Amino acid sequence: MRRFTLVLGGGGMRGLAHVGVLRALVDHQLLAQEVVGSSVGSLVAAAWCAGMSIQEMQDLALALKRSDLFQLSPGTFARKGLRAPSVYRPEPLEHFVRGVLGDTAFDELERPLLVNTVDINTGTQVFWGSPGLRHISVADAVIASCALPGFLPPHEIRGHYYVDGAAAANLPVSPIAGVERDLVIAADVSARGRVGLSVHDEGFIAVYARAIEIGIQRMDGETLRRWVRPPLLLIRPRVWHVPLLSFEHHAELIEAGFRAAHGVLDGPAPLPPPEATGVFPRTRVRVRVVRERCVGCGACIAGGSGQFRFDADGKAVPTDPTPLWSPVDGLSVMQCPTGAIEVERVEEKGAGRRGRRLDG
Secondary structure, eight states: OOOEEEEEEEOOGGGGHHHHHHHHHHHOOOOOOOEETTTTHHHHHHHHTTTTHHHHHHHHTTTTOHHHOOOOHHHHHHHHHHGGGGGOSSSHOOOOOOHHHTTOOOGGGGSEEEEEEETTTOOOEETTTTTTTTTHHHHHHHHHHOOOOSSSOOOTTTTTTEEEGGTTTTSSGGGGGTTTOOOEEEOOOOOOOOOOGGGGOOOOOHHHHHHHHHHHHHHHHHHHOOOOOSSEEEEEESOOTTOTSSSHHHHHHHHHHHHHHHHHHSSSSSOOOOOOSSEOOOEEEEEEEOOOTOOOOOHHHHHSSEEEEETTTSSSESSSSSSSEEEGGGGHHHHHHOOEEEEEEEEETEEEEEEEEOOO
């Protein structure tokens, strides 16, 4: 059996897709030897590591109501104004997490777990469950990891105050870099799409959350672009259209995670060999730049990926029109301010080829 680490990233309620990812992994008899989680990913990871079945997690997820996790704290704002610690009260989330995990200690879990947090005062990224950091309850670590700054107050653990690990890495793969593992499987549920979003018209909370998300996506993208070992299989459920704190898409999110994981694992070469390097799966794509839209701003070149260059007219052109791309190679498409870059998947079919446009 392949020895691999599972990494579950943050993404608000979109993290329910992780339940579907876990179901697909179980279908393929892929059981992680250890799990790393951030924010909602840490809650799903902790529940699974504590022995909760996939069906139990799914039932719990489908029954979730907004009031179970988020209740506004207007009294605090009335008293403290801009010095109020958060938009939402901490008690509902804390009650829910402790109800799921109880007083379980890290040493009592069925499999090793790392929970990603950040000390809000020192800026130190802390992975609870690491050697020397196993002396608190799993619930406290998860509550801290879910404390998205501004939305929920920092969580106090033994005199220090911790917030959502997304402040340092939303997809916390760094503890596994260079570690002797056959494979890392990471599930990214952040909102990456650009078409169909209307965050600008959804109020302060939505704009603030999206701004944070854009920043952490850039950080995670750079980490993945430099990734070498062990080989990393990236699963990205199509959940970008779901608002961060939406409670109207639970079943859809779980199904999206299930489909995305199966889509990767059922591919022609789903698991990279242990000696491989970089990020997978890799797909042959066709890249073109719509010249009428290209303004020659150089955004696709500035990242240093080498995927584009300028022609004699100052327009961007792909250095390879049919490259083999990993999931992180599409960042230049998202960075194009005019949407001039179009990409479609090239699939072999008999002696010919057919294309399928990529989006999101």
